[in-house]
Amino acid sequence: MSEDKITIEVDGQTLTANKGQMLIDVTDDNDIYVPRFCYHKKLSVAANCRLCLVEIEKVPKLMPACATPVMDGMKVKTRTQAAFEGQKSIMEFLLINHPLDCPICDQGGECELQDLAMGYGNDVSRYQEKKRVVKDKNIGPLIQTDLTRCIHCTRCVRFGEEIAGLREMGATGRGENMQIGTYIEKSVSSEMSGNIIDLCPVGALTSKPFRYSARSWELVQKDAIAPHDSVGSNIHVHVKGNQVKRVVPANNESINEVWISDRDRFSYEAVYSDERLKLPMVKENGIWHEVDWETALDVVKNSLKVLVDSNESDQIGTIASASSTLEELYLLQKFIRGIGSNNIDSRLKQSHFADKNAGPSFPYLGQSISEFDALQSALLIGSNVRKDQPIINHRLRKAVLHGASVMALNSVDYDFNFPVVAKSIVAPDLMPIELASILKALVESTNADVDKQIQQSIDKAIVSDVHRTIAVNLTDADDAIVLLGNIATAHPQFLLLRSLAGLIAKLSNSKLGYLSESANTSGAWLSGALPHRLAGAKQQENVGMNTLEMLEAQLKAYVLMGVEPELDCYDSRLARDAMKNAAFVVSLTAFRSEEMNDYADVLLPISVFTETSGTYINNEGTSQSFAGVVSPLAEARPAWKVLRVLGNYFELDGFDYQSSADVLSEVMAEIGDIKCDNSESWKITGSINSSANGIQRITETPMNMIDPISRRAVSLQKTDDVSDGAIHINSALAAKNKLTNDDSANVEQDESSATLKVIIDDRVPDDCVLIQSAHPAQISLGASFGEIRISKS
Amino acid sequence: MTETTQILTEHTRSEIDMWLKKYPEDKKQSAVLAALREAQHQNGGFLTTELMDAVAAYLGLSNIAVYEVASFYSMFETESVGRHSISVCTNISCMLMGSDTIVEHLEKKLGVKTGESTKDGKFFIKVEEECLAACCGGPMMMIDHKYYENLTPERVDEILDEFE
Numbered sequence: 001m002s003e004d005k006i007t008i009e010v011d012g013q014t015l016t017a018n019k020g021q022m023l024i025d026v027t028d029d030n031d032i033y034v035p036r037f038c039y040h041k042k043l044s045v046a047a048n049c050r051l052c053l054v055e056i057e058k059v060p061k062l063m064p065a066c067a068t069p070v071m072d073g074m075k076v077k078t079r080t081q082a083a084f085e086g087q088k089s090i091m092e093f094l095l096i097n098h099p100l101d102c103p104i105c106d107q108g109g110e111c112e113l114q115d116l117a118m119g120y121g122n123d124v125s126r127y128q129e130k131k132r133v134v135k136d137k138n139i140g141p142l143i144q145t146d147l148t149r150c151i152h153c154t155r156c157v158r159f160g161e162e163i164a165g166l167r168e169m170g171a172t173g174r175g176e177n178m179q180i181g182t183y184i185e186k187s188v189s190s191e192m193s194g195n196i197i198d199l200c201p202v203g204a205l206t207s208k209p210f211r212y213s214a215r216s217w218e219l220v221q222k223d224a225i226a227p228h229d230s231v232g233s234n235i236h237v238h239v240k241g242n243q244v245k246r247v248v249p250a251n252n253e254s255i256n257e258v259w260i261s262d263r264d265r266f267s268y269e270a271v272y273s274d275e276r277l278k279l280p281m282v283k284e285n286g287i288w289h290e291v292d293w294e295t296a297l298d299v300v301k302n303s304l305k306v307l308v309d310s311n312e313s314d315q316i317g318t319i320a321s322a323s324s325t326l327e328e329l330y331l332l333q334k335f336i337r338g339i340g341s342n343n344i345d346s347r348l349k350q351s352h353f354a355d356k357n358a359g360p361s362f363p364y365l366g367q368s369i370s371e372f373d374a375l376q377s378a379l380l381i382g383s384n385v386r387k388d389q390p391i392i393n394h395r396l397r398k399a400v401l402h403g404a405s406v407m408a409l410n411s412v413d414y415d416f417n418f419p420v421v422a423k424s425i426v427a428p429d430l431m432p433i434e435l436a437s438i439l440k441a442l443v444e445s446t447n448a449d450v451d452k453q454i455q456q457s458i459d460k461a462i463v464s465d466v467h468r469t470i471a472v473n474l475t476d477a478d479d480a481i482v483l484l485g486n487i488a489t490a491h492p493q494f495l496l497l498r499s500l501a502g503l504i505a506k507l508s509n510s511k512l513g514y515l516s517e518s519a520n521t522s523g524a525w526l527s528g529a530l531p532h533r534l535a536g537a538k539q540q541e542n543v544g545m546n547t548l549e550m551l552e553a554q555l556k557a558y559v560l561m562g563v564e565p566e567l568d569c570y571d572s573r574l575a576r577d578a579m580k581n582a583a584f585v586v587s588l589t590a591f592r593s594e595e596m597n598d599y600a601d602v603l604l605p606i607s608v609f610t611e612t613s614g615t616y617i618n619n620e621g622t623s624q625s626f627a628g629v630v631s632p633l634a635e636a637r638p639a640w641k642v643l644r645v646l647g648n649y650f651e652l653d654g655f656d657y658q659s660s661a662d663v664l665s666e667v668m669a670e671i672g673d674i675k676c677d678n679s680e681s682w683k684i685t686g687s688i689n690s691s692a693n694g695i696q697r698i699t700e701t702p703m704n705m706i707d708p709i710s711r712r713a714v715s716l717q718k719t720d721d722v723s724d725g726a727i728h729i730n731s732a733l734a735a736k737n738k739l740t741n742d743d744s745a746n747v748e749q750d751e752s753s754a755t756l757k758v759i760i761d762d763r764v765p766d767d768c769v770l771i772q773s774a775h776p777a778q779i780s781l782g783a784s785f786g787e788i789r790i791s792k793s
Numbered sequence: 794m795t796e797t798t799q800i801l802t803e804h805t806r807s808e809i810d811m812w813l814k815k816y817p818e819d820k821k822q823s824a825v826l827a828a829l830r831e832a833q834h835q836n837g838g839f840l841t842t843e844l845m846d847a848v849a850a851y852l853g854l855s856n857i858a859v860y861e862v863a864s865f866y867s868m869f870e871t872e873s874v875g876r877h878s879i880s881v882c883t884n885i886s887c888m889l890m891g892s893d894t895i896v897e898h899l900e901k902k903l904g905v906k907t908g909e910s911t912k913d914g915k916f917f918i919k920v921e922e923e924c925l926a927a928c929c930g931g932p933m934m935m936i937d938h939k940y941y942e943n944l945t946p947e948r949v950d951e952i953l954d955e956f957e
Contacts, residue, residue, distance in 0.1 A: 166855075167855035167857050167858060168855075168857060169857065170857035170860060170861045172857075172860050172861050172864035172865070173864045173865065174864075174865045182857065183856075183857060183860035183861075183864070184842055184856075184860070
């Protein structure tokens, strides 16, 4: 036995424990139940509810198991008369002020207080006096408060401080007047705030969208995978009848632990959005008709067949969302290649594609998600990881709390919920130059031998303390990573950024990783939903067009899957024009929009994530399959079934699948072992110089605008993490153009223009304009990056 | 200095800095009570949300952490009160010496109840002040920072007349 192990006795059982462990952790590990409210395994010990009292031999008083470290030879009794009486008395105290409103409380049936009151409470209260009443606070669109029910366990407060890294809730006042809340009227803004709903042991904090819509015992819990970010958080979907009622996290220590982001928790509302497409629809002479599946598929077949038969298959462009499942993406590329087109892509926001097969087999995170906890240093390039991949940010924050250093190179001074050791905030065109400076600092400090070409290209770079700090932190760490975020991937010089990042990683002995955007970005790459790759990252001889080329080429026909091109693509104006000018557009979509009515010719209703079986491969290369939890709404069908039938309509071989599992086994056979490797796949260089002049546009996609589902989740749309359709400029640029907050500005990009509201935002560097994508007001402007002009209107 | 902390006067800031020197550099939160006291003093006896935010920013704390402290301690007022804060001790020694009469007289004279401020914003009577450690001079009261002992209703009148 190692020195750190000790032996204790609990209820007569001899248990082995680690020195210094809290008693409750030992009993939990050994399935000995001790009641508790304030204790939570992921939070610090508060020991304020006192319910976990147990009897310890040779200790005159009862001790709280959550705050009592185990000691060798300790003899604990959890089920003696004394322990029970202690717990009962605590229960009596806790119930003094707790209202008896269980019948109208959403927590009823899944309430820790209710359960423990059954076990430890008296059936008659001795308390005759008035109960205290606390006014409810409005803390935003996601969380409902009922603070009279609060028992002051402070789990929500500790969550804010320890996990969310943003202390928003607190206990104000004292004694009987103590209240949990935000003190001032404000919405909690953490991207993980919904987790306090799960943490709250009573009904003080409940889900606002779910409120009063079902009782917990009517719900059936089903497993699923969250469809919005590349983490692949495990979720439970709670279903009543055939209706999705809410989403809660499922435990998976290696991925999301016990947390999920608000986007993953509340996006289910979109399943029943008014904009859900219920029936297949066909446009005839500008008028939409609801039709049956056969009619709709016939129209698709006939329209595409014309092009196929006249050898114009390459006039068909296919754009798919990387939030689609592996099966869907595989079948889509199989179908479209089957009818002779290689124009398929799922990289919607990317604009720099030259690498082709020099790229990795998929944009791998560089390490596993759980390895982030032990990381010592990280350099983030073009990433708002906190909003884009909240769970990875949470892991990164854990590393920082253990002493890791995080550095950032961004075009917007994003707010991190941990201290950042060094940051450089520059206009997009200066990002490669900054990386060259970091590289030069590395070369100087490590005396590394680099080849002449690199030496020449970094020769002119100016090295400042920031670059040196970044270089030193990366080299000094045993475990470091250089991460390319969503904005880096969308950057017009992405490949240059990547090669510089790769060199930095190599010289500093760090890993290189990508923070990818969608739930199945990895799957999209591996399934062959790329113009230059077949499934399993096999080279495609006859390379098709990438997303940008497809849109620039203004093809005759487009097949869309889960995409709203004008909102999801790098160049919104180009995307809209391409769709409008196409002779035929078929959209496999779960939702319908005005824009879609305008440009599409056939709308095929497909299932959302709760209605289909499928597989996502997450950022770390873990493949996770799930079953549909409810049947599809109305006539909507899982996209893989639609594609199977389309394959059959075109009499293509190999579309006779019985289930999505058949598709999965076929695509997995193609993929083989998932190759997680970014090394050596970044060696494309370019010249490092700033070509930009004038004002530059920066585009970010706010957290809740990322895909058609989150855009239609009503409650998420009421949060701050949505697009505002404004231009964000710093005070210097505002002063230069005589603009103030809320002014209207004329914004011109290329030949188009729009009038947008001005927001003064000093996170934006000089001479830059930050625009949030996926907002109708900015569609007409165009590309995500590039020169832009503003003036007072 | 950020915009938020600008509402703290230079004097207040120098006072806070003096307190900050007494604590380790990474334990700035230790100065929160002193900082709030200075901020309250600067503002004529009560704290506003802006002032508390300024203190939070100055000490590098989250706003709510400062609200918690300010709302916990009875010496901080978080709502607008009269310029001069009157605390009459009503604990055992003073009570035996007739503090109830003093409170009654004060309420009648100023026309407000304890916990309220006079309409002209001059005086504020604090709710149920605990022992102020001047038992030998009971009944006693504290106005602003000054102790007044061996009170009688007449003496109270004289004292109050001295205030602007």
